[in-house]
Amino acid sequence: MRYVIAVFLAALTPVSAAELQPLSDTDFHYAGRPNSQQAELGRFLFYDKILSGNRNISCATCHHPAHETGDGLRVSIGEGGSGLGSLRDTGRGASAIASRVGRNAQPLFNVGAREFTALFHDGRVEVDQREPNNFLTPIGDRLPDGLDNVLAAQALFPLVSVDEMAGQTGENDVADAVSDNDVHRAWNLLERRIQSTPEYVTLMVAAYPHIEQADDIAITDIGNAIAAFTVLEWRADESRFDAFLRGDDASLTSMEKRGYELFYGASGCSECHSGSLQTDHDFHAIALPQIGPGKGHGFDGHEDFGREFVTGNPSDRYRFRTPSLRNVSHTGPWGHNGAFDTLEAAVHHHLSPVRSLNDYYLSAQIKPSRSDLDAKDYLVQGSTLRRNAIASRNELTNTKLSDVQIQELLAFLEALSDARSLSTDAGVPQQVPSGLPVSD
Ligand code: HEC
Ligand code: HEC
Numbered sequence: 528m529r530y531v532i533a534v535f536l537a538a539l540t541p542v543s544a545a546e547l548q549p550l551s552d553t554d555f556h557y558a559g560r561p562n563s564q565q566a567e568l569g570r571f572l573f574y575d576k577i578l579s580g581n582r583n584i585s586c587a588t589c590h591h592p593a594h595e596t597g598d599g600l601r602v603s604i605g606e607g608g609s610g611l612g613s614l615r616d617t618g619r620g621a622s623a624i625a626s627r628v629g630r631n632a633q634p635l636f637n638v639g640a641r642e643f644t645a646l647f648h649d650g651r652v653e654v655d656q657r658e659p660n661n662f663l664t665p666i667g668d669r670l671p672d673g674l675d676n677v678l679a680a681q682a683l684f685p686l687v688s689v690d691e692m693a694g695q696t697g698e699n700d701v702a703d704a705v706s707d708n709d710v711h712r713a714w715n716l717l718e719r720r721i722q723s724t725p726e727y728v729t730l731m732v733a734a735y736p737h738i739e740q741a742d743d744i745a746i747t748d749i750g751n752a753i754a755a756f757t758v759l760e761w762r763a764d765e766s767r768f769d770a771f772l773r774g775d776d777a778s779l780t781s782m783e784k785r786g787y788e789l790f791y792g793a794s795g796c797s798e799c800h801s802g803s804l805q806t807d808h809d810f811h812a813i814a815l816p817q818i819g820p821g822k823g824h825g826f827d828g829h830e831d832f833g834r835e836f837v838t839g840n841p842s843d844r845y846r847f848r849t850p851s852l853r854n855v856s857h858t859g860p861w862g863h864n865g866a867f868d869t870l871e872a873a874v875h876h877h878l879s880p881v882r883s884l885n886d887y888y889l890s891a892q893i894k895p896s897r898s899d900l901d902a903k904d905y906l907v908q909g910s911t912l913r914r915n916a917i918a919s920r921n922e923l924t925n926t927k928l929s930d931v932q933i934q935e936l937l938a939f940l941e942a943l944s945d946a947r948s949l950s951t952d953a954g955v956p957q958q959v960p961s962g963l964p965v966s967d
Contacts, residue, residue: 549772550764564734569756577961580694580701589632596635601865602819603628605690629822631865634858639758646681648863673747678754714746726960763948786939799849810834810846814880814921816866816887817907
């Protein structure tokens with residue numbers, strides 16, 4: 528079946544800077560409410576391994592400022608591994624990882640902007656007013672009430688993911704609850720860990736008026752505090768492009784301006800990467816090479832069908848959320864599974880996607896190497912039949928750009944970097960209330 532949508536209808540004219548709005552406080556959650564106590568509490572929770580079943584991994588392991596809020600890996604290494612970023616290994620003995628995580632750790636810059644209403648590459652945690660507690664998630668109406676926003680809802684899911692933070696069945700009580708499909712029991716166990724850590728109780732009482740004693744602390748408070756931290760910590764709207772949007776015409780070089788005009792004009796990028804954050808928050812199939820263990824889809828479980836798995840709609844197969852391109856020069860590897868090592872290769876892919884898919888360098892290794900894991904990494908990409916299936920859903924049309932134009936686009940993308948937000952060590956606490964190690 529051939530399924531192609533032509534997205535470039537006509538020659539496009541550049542969007543003028545006036546049509547793109549600069550970001551302001553009200554574009555972010557908690558606007559006008561600085562929330563510093565909640566955010567500081569959230570900082571500790573984000574960096575504390577106490578929230579993982581085996582107390583060996585925190586959110587920061589995969590979203591670390593030293594790795595631009597990701598982990599620098601193509602696909603993440605969850606609980607069982609040790610070390611950070613490119614130094615992370617797959618672990619040893621019985622506790623070694625069973626599988627890599629199927630996708631690339633998303634950067635967290637500006638995810639606190641209200642316009643992000645669907646999180647993850649496939650948008651599976653999503654604001655939906657028709658749902659009893661306002662969010663559509665993989666666990667339906669079992670989500671607890673009282674979550675501040677979609678980031679707070681999202682934060683509850685890595686905690687109950689076997690490969691990310693919970694651990695394998697038999698290893699700890701949280702993992703056992705997850706394997707019984709009892710997420711509430713798993714969250715209760717994590718609540719109890721926080722309730723029995725005196726410093727957390729003090730911080731929770733100070734941050735939330737409804738908390739008077741340890742017993743009052745709920746998983747929703749944990750999610751809300753992590754959300755407050757994420758919103759404030761990784762706001763990134765002080766790039767030179769932001770200065771340009773605020774009216775400072777001199778903040779972009781003439782090369783970057785040409786890149787800007789191409790991006791929002793003739794090259795068609797803004798058909799999907801629209802608006803000030805360069806995303807329509809919609810889902811598109813762009814024939815990205817499929818590498819890594821996959822997401823459990825397809826006959827052998829090694830496919831990643833993307834949005835289809837959320838909507839159940841076959842026309843959503845291989846569609847992934849258009850990523851924001853803020854700080855994108857720094858957030859590699861790129862693509863939902865980190866298939867591309869350079870930003871240039873990721874941009875080139877868009878110009879001739881099917882050729883790029885078929886020419887993809889199969890020996891590009893997923894690190895760290897482990898022979899049994901490596902054996903699964905190219906099962907989809909290595910099959911002509913399966914590559915053809917990916918190609919048949921491609922929505923991009925081929926675009927011709929000169930080398931100079933590509934350099935101009937790349938220069939514009941670099942101008943989306945906010946140096947302050949990219950600071951590599953700021954904000955990492957020296958220690959966390961559980962006393963567990965922070966720095967590995
Ligand atoms: C094992 C690595 C790992 C850990 C630990 C982890 N994450 Fe992630 N995170 C990922 C990956 C991989 C994705 C993309 C997953 C997907 O699309 O299926 C992601 C996605 C996200 C997103 C969505 C961003 C977006 O643009 O939609 C947020 C927010 C996030 N993580 C926050 C957290 C928080 C908070 C924690 C701790 C409670 C955490 N993560 C723990 C790897 C990790
Ligand atoms: C049809 C919609 C569409 C158009 C047009 C489009 N993109 Fe994309 N882009 C996407 C989607 C969807 C992804 C993520 C795909 C995935 O991970 O499977 C993406 C990924 C990217 C990435 C990797 C980002 C990351 O964080 O991994 C870059 C860079 C990028 N696009 C730049 C561009 C540029 C430059 C143009 C114009 C030449 C462009 N895109 C045109 C939809 C589009």
